[in-house]
Amino acid sequence: MQSVDNAAEQIEFDRRIVEEQKIEPSDWMPEDYRKNLIRQMSQHAHSEVIGMQPEGNWITRAPSLRRKAVLLSKVQDEAGHGLYLYSATESLGVSRSELIEALQTGVAKYASIFNYPTLTWADVGAIGWLVDGAAIVNQISLQRTSYGPYARAMIRICKEESFHQRQGYEIMYELAHGSPEQKAMAQDAMNRNWWPALMMFGPHDSDSAHSGRSMQWKIKRVSNDDLRQKFIDQTVPQIEVLGLEMPDPEIKWNEEKGQYDSGEINWEEFYQVINGSGPCNYQRLKHHKKAHQDGEWVREAVRAYSEKQQTKKENVA
Amino acid sequence: MSEQKENINQEHLAVYEVFVRSNRGLDHKHVGSLHAESPEHALMYARDCYLRRSEGVSVWVVKASDITASQEDDIANFVDPMDDKPYRHATHYVLPDNVSNM
């Protein structure tokens, strides 16, 4: 595809990237740029959709009607985020069914954090606070991504995310200031979710397979390690306010650097979970396939309706 | 033939809604409408009418009759304003004073 024929288009594309202009669906783009975007955007869409499962697990067991309504609203938002992102990905010439097949066959990935179980109610708090918190840090940087439809989807999503993190923190704050058992439950949920939340930013910059090119193309605007540090720096003071113990004993303010030092992530666990051996990988995909199959009658009804309308029109004409 | 020609007055032309993207990266925004005999002509008229001062980098024209729209009079029945769901807004959650950055 990228022969001499495209030399002029390539120059134009490069110029747009350098000048901070957005690339729009009708523009010429290098095939690798398109592929890279499809990979990252679909992974993002899949994460929104699969991410509904761990939280959905608690909807029927939320401790009050208010908590239940809040959680329902949040999970509903995530379904919407999935839709925005799938639609934006489809503007690159890939179909919804191809994307879903890639997810269900394990070709496409989703954030590894959603392969961990939500053992207690405090997990719902920890997820809103830490997982949505980490996602927001990443998504704010992606509002400046070079692909127009992706950037616009991020702006819309960031607006809706604002309450997700706060409702999670509110749950954590209440538990941390409740009975000793509740406080212990909050501590445990934070400890379990902390490391997987840090893993959400991906491998170290030095080990990241796609990072370099994505940064050149301005698909990614801030490196994995820089985003992760930003998240740690803003979250540690929030842990202090909760009055919980640090989930990582190596967390310490580094005066010289003006940021927090922290311990090393267990990367072996990260790769194991990404590659399918996390505690819930099997369950998450199995549930997705089942939900998809169970919805077949709806798609069938939609097709039947559309055919009926078509015949009606033809008969009138 | 001359009769047919007379029929081509504005009333017999389709209405097109015009959307302009003022800058790369932004959404197309509705700017107005015009009459035209075909989508291709609508696009040219939109250019001549709405883009005389480099107002945009991209134009969409959509036949008004192809737009399915909600009814403004009936909007209260169609869209729930969700006034009973204040928890969908971040401001509903009161943060401790010493928590910033959320």
Ligand SMILES: [Fe+2]
């Ligand atoms: Fe989301």
Ligand SMILES: [Fe+2]
């Ligand atoms: Fe969220």
